[in-house]
Amino acid sequence: MTSNMVGGALKTAFSLLLLASIVQGLRDVDLFHNETVEAVVGQNVSLPCIVRNITNLKVVNTEWSKRENEIIKLALYTPGFGLRQFRPNVSIQTVYNDAKNFMGSYLQLYEVERENSGIYVCDITTFPFGSVRVETELKIKDAVRIMCDANNTVEVQSGENVTIHCEVSQKAHCTWTKNKKLVSQSESLELWWVTSAHAGLYTLTVNTGSETVHKKFYITVLATTTSPKRDLADSSVTSQTSELPPTDSSVTWTTAVGSDVTRYDLRSEESSTLRSSTANSSTPGATTTLSLSAGNTTEATQYNGSSQTYWWLVFIIVLLLIIVAVCLYTRRIRRER
Structure with a gap:
């Protein structure tokens, strides 16, 4: 029991001495670090741990680890001995001043994932102030997509x-x-x-x-354009129109027997004249021709079997019949006598 008490007292004393050394180191050594760093999945992350002023001290080494259920060592660097990596996905970037004095390091994490989140610990050993420890919490979030x-x-x-x-x-x-x-x-x-x-x-x-x-x-x-089909149709119409003669163009409309026939004679814009005449016809086979002319050409409207000729023929036939009837009647009277 006495030995256990002595052992416990020695452990307590050692812990107190270590704590005092760290507290003294923190008070005398000014370290640059980040308490919290945020990153997204896939990024590269650098965690700094650098002594700001090394006028009265010398940095012996720097060590990085990650706190999980236990402390997991990641990398160690000592000037004159070089770099020792304990994990393959990490590295240390060392920092020297102009006088080539070692000042600290950056822990490099490449293409981080969600499991890289956690507490990262940096231990710097200095002379004559001893060890200094700082911690950085790294938060990894999913990348914005x-x-x-x-x-x-x-x-x-x-x-x-x-x-x-x-x-x-x-x-x-x-x-x-x-x-x-x-x-x-x-x-x-x-x-x-x-x-x-x-x-x-x-x-x-x-x-x-x-x-x-x-x-x-x-x-x-x-810009809005017309469809190819419409362009083709417009081109066809333009081509056909261009083939028409410039003058003496006419359209003829012929009808069969009609009772009321209207004749239109369209002239050019120079005459600006529209004439209309109406005639009546009842003769079978009579035809009417309507002509539309372009330019100064005048088309006569033709009318076959005019009503005037018809009535003249009727009058002559009736007159002949009357004359024949009178002659026959006179001849009969003479015979009776």
């Missing part, structure tokens, strides 16, 4: 609508800007009835509070 349904270059016809749908993997504040002017404050961009004024570079900015990510889109507005 922006997923959009459009490529970086968007082409749209003038007069159409543009919608770029985007989703952000984390809760964040999103803004769309063009030429540093705010366009929208949502994850997606919507432009209606676009014109050439809408063309340009648009930037989506995602801010999570600790990280800012940008994604850029260039929108090109194309």
Whole structure:
């Protein structure tokens, strides 16, 4: 029991001496380090542990470790002896001043993952102040991912609508800007009835509070053009029109028997005259011709079997019949006598 008490007393004394040495070292040695460092998955991280003023001391070595259930050594560096790595995914970047005095180091972590989060411990041994220990908490978060349904270059016809749908993997504040002017404050961009004024570079900015990510889109507005089929039809019509003679162009409309026939004679713009005449016809086979002329050419409207000739023929036949009847009647009277 006495030996146990002596052993316990020695351990306590040793711990007190070590604590006093550390406290003295902290009081006399000014170290630059970060208490908390935040990073995202996939980044490279540097954790500093550097003596600010080494006028009255000398740095003997620096050692990095990680506190989990137990202290896990990562790397050790001693001037004159070099670097000793205990884990493959870490390294130490040493720092010297202009006088080539060793001042401390950076712990380098490459392409960090979520499991790299934790407490990292830096122990610096100095002379004559002894050991100094500082700790840095490293927080690893998932990287912000922006997923959009459009490529970086968007082409749209003038007069159409543009919608770029985007989703952000984390809760964040999103803004769309063009030429540093705010366009929208949502994850997606919507432009209606676009014109050439809408063309340009648009930037989506995602801010999570600790990280800012940008994604850029260039929108090109194309001028509206006619379809190839319509162009071909217009070309065909133009070609056919150009083949028509410049003068003496006419359109003839012929009808069969008609009761009320109207004759139109269209002249050029120089005469500016529209004449109309109406005739009545009941003769079978009578035809009417309507002529439309371009230029100064005059087309006579033809009318066959005029009603005037018809009535003259009827009158002559009736007259002949009357004469024959009178002659027959006179001859009969004479015989009776």
